[in-house]
Amino acid sequence: EADIYQTPRYLVIGTGKKITLECSQTMGHDKMYWYQQDPGMELHLIHYSYGVNSTEKGDLSSESTVSRIRTEHFPLTLESARPSHTSQYLCASSESKRTRATDTQYFGPGTRLTVL
Amino acid sequence: DQQVKQNSPSLSVQEGRISILNCDYTNSMFDYFLWYKKYPAEGPTFLISISSIKDKNEDGRFTVFLNKSAKHLSLHIVPSQPGDSAVYFCAASDRGGGSNYKLTFGKGTLLTVNP
Numbered sequence: 001e002a003d004i005y006q007t008p009r010y011l012v013i014g015t016g017k018k019i020t021l022e023c024s025q026t027m028g029h030d031k032m033y034w035y036q037q038d039p040g041m042e043l044h045l046i047h048y049s050y051g052v053n054s055t056e057k058g059d060l061s062s063e064s065t066v067s068r069i070r071t072e073h074f075p076l077t078l079e080s081a082r083p084s085h086t087s088q089y090l091c092a093s094s095e096s097k098r099t100r101a102t103d104t105q106y107f108g109p110g111t112r113l114t115v116l
Numbered sequence: 117d118q119q120v121k122q123n124s125p126s127l128s129v130q131e132g133r134i135s136i137l138n139c140d141y142t143n144s145m146f147d148y149f150l151w152y153k154k155y156p157a158e159g160p161t162f163l164i165s166i167s168s169i170k171d172k173n174e175d176g177r178f179t180v181f182l183n184k185s186a187k188h189l190s191l192h193i194v195p196s197q198p199g200d201s202a203v204y205f206c207a208a209s210d211r212g213g214g215s216n217y218k219l220t221f222g223k224g225t226l227l228t229v230n231p
Contacts, residue, residue: 043219091159105150106162107152107161110159
């Protein structure tokens, strides 16, 4: 099982602030993902990365940006937070395999963001 | 349009009995399915998965059944324990179709196991 960490766990900030949500994994996984989830709803993919210097937008449009300068680190940044950004943000990672055996994603504990 | 549907928002069972969580999907290209368990304010925890070449996979108290013709899968938990109380998410992936291993999630089912 992957060791994947997210900080902060909870964040309450005012409108217009710039924030960065941190995500790190220690398993050397090449793929990493950011999801957004609201209560009672499914997880929506907002960003993913297949490796260093690779980032792609997910299925749900998001005003956030990501970077992947190191394999283990995949931070998400909001330049100017708004109340509509209030949500839980979940980071995940998985390992590429040549076989089709598995490609399970392992999740961090999440960051609960509240923008006032 | 939801491609993965969990039509029961909640389920309540007695401790020791069987819990059956259901999931339906519409995309026939999905070939890999997973179940995750999530406690409030925590990230999802991987439980069990199944490839479309199988119809059953078992791991301890957890068994996943896949019915490809009906585009339906279910998670059985036997016996259910109070610690199993959580939201269970079904997820699917089209690994062979170039979707690059992205997971599509259902909305989850809240399982409550009563002592």
